[in-house]
Ligand SMILES: Nc1ncnc2c1ncn2[C@@H]1O[C@H](COP(=O)(O)OP(=O)(O)O)[C@@H](O)[C@H]1O
């Protein structure tokens with residue numbers, strides 16, 4: 001048996017490809033400031049919001065008629081109080097829970113469902129694929145926000161209905177991306193060979209197609225998460241988001257509007273929080289996109 | 297003669313739409329592109345059938361049909377004389393695994409996310425080998441068979457050269473225990489020196505495992521070395537076929553002659569697109585009569601109107617050319633030669 005000299009065979013080895021899935025994230029993230037900064041910022045925000053009782057002793061909804069519109073730093077209120085005497089810092093921390101829930105809850109469901117539909121449709125091909133993709137086109141023909149508002153208007157404003165609206169309206173983005181990636185992947189030699197080797201459809205899709213779809217939909221999910229948070233806040237601002245008195249950053253911005261000249265921090269601070277959350281997801285998305293480029 | 301390992305009869309694949317939107321708009325009537333048109337091909341076990349032709353002649357489509365990756369428009373592909381579609385599920389699964397594939401592009405031929413070892417092991421798992429130790433041992437054996445040390449099973453495809461990846465593709469195909477490998481331009485993307493090594497590997501494996509190959513290439517010189525018989529495709533149709541030594545000694549069809557003149561030595565010419573003078577006609581609207589008449593140095597009047605049938609010529613070869621057949625081909629006179637069975641063809645009405 002001739003065994004080749006390893007050094008000779010591997011000589012013109014191509015640059016590292018696609019190794020990042022195999023290495024633990026912290027190592028992969030080395031030298032990737034965007035990824036670190038985004039993940040770090042998101043972690044800090046999550047810890048503050050989820051651990052809210054550890055960082056404030058006030059309730060976000062308790063009205064204190066004796067401490068209305070307290071200026072930041074005085075009367076034991078770190079960021080002051082709003083027009084009902086509710087502690088702004090407490091509302092900010094507890095309210096962030098809802099924005100985080102929207103970011104993760106709406107995004108993960110659409111990521112999984114949309115990707116699965118797009119992949120299955122592309123792999124099935126034929127008329128099934130044609131029908132599914134026409135449905136996707138139909139969704140894209142509607143302005144996204146109009147669709148969401150229409151669904152919420154039909155179901156009534158609540159956190160649950162906001163999720164439902166976001167799920168219905170935004171799975172199509174993932175479906176389209178997954179569809180495109182799956183179509184290209186099914187022309188790859190290893191996917192064709194898998195068919196000849198008698199692998200089941202599920203095995204081919206999960207083990208051979210999914211790894212090349214995942215990076216694209218994941219990066220898109222980061223962008224989508226920002227969009228969902230902003231949309232949730234916009235709905236709160238419009239008064240059709242999570243109903244009062246539940247604190248949510250969008251509705252806090254909206255509630256502070258009346259005092260924008262005298263107590264501008266009431267709107268500004270939740271606005272800044274929203275921006276920070278958006279920045280965290282954007283950085284994370286950039287970092288992941290970076291990893292992706294390193295792969296190709 | 298016993299039942300051949302693989303037999304394609306009257307195989308055609310017609311794609312319903314022309315390639316470009318422009319062509320689609322200009323010609324209102326629905327058209328088909330005859331990517332493969334009425335091709336017969338027989339593979340005996342342990343033998344190599346070479347398929348050659350320029351880019352666009354339908355080689356890859358023929359390969360996909362033989363592999364059952366596409367449904368033919370007409371004709372059938374039999375393995376051991378049976379069609380897997382009509383066999384019982386377990387038998388069909390086995391018949392399919394009997395025919396494996398090696399493709400051209402080394403960079404997409406292996407899943408970049410899997411180690412070489414796990415890619416090969418997966419074939420064994422699906423094939424029903426339940427013992428992990430048994431599988432690892434077999435993976436090591438297969439890697440050695442294609443010239444790799446067993447310890448390389450932990451490597452990812454990204455750490456291999458193009459030639460190395462093609463070796464792994466071959467090992468993965470072998471893991472299914474095939475009797476036939478359809479190889480579509482398996483060395484075309486490789487450096488000339490690496491080409492020779494991989495061709496050697498194909499030849500050695502054939503001897504050791506009694507493998508049959510359908511070896512698809514645009515480079516006739518490659519076939520001179522490994523093919524037992526050759527099928528020359530032009531615009532989806534067989535223009536010449538027969539034993540390799542006779543074909544290389546005295547090709548009968550002007551197209552084969554042109555291909556041969558352009559590729560005098562192994563690996564010298566990597567592209568036959570410029571080997572034959574003139575452009576390949578648009579496959580969506582092939583010339584009438586002999587489809588090669590737009591480029592043929594011997595063209596006669598009859599060539600422009602009447603399609604020549606495949607007829608026997610010297611040396612056991614069959615060629616579709618009026619120079620040999622005259623204008624009155626008699627399909628019944630064509631005894632069915634082995635291992636490549638040509639098709640009598642149908643003369644076009646003037
Ligand atoms: N899926 C397809 N749909 C439409 N036309 C195709 C398809 N696949 C191949 N063709 C056409 O069929 C012809 C033969 O292609 P192919 O089999 O790839 O040739 P080769 O491998 O010899 O280069 C070409 O004109 C090509 O454009």
Ligand code: SF4
Nearest residue numbers: 586589592599617618
């Ligand atoms: S049939 Fe005529 S045009 Fe065609 S190859 Fe023969 S001589 Fe040339």
Ligand SMILES: [Mg+2]
Nearest residue numbers: 355356357481
């Ligand atoms: Mg090809």
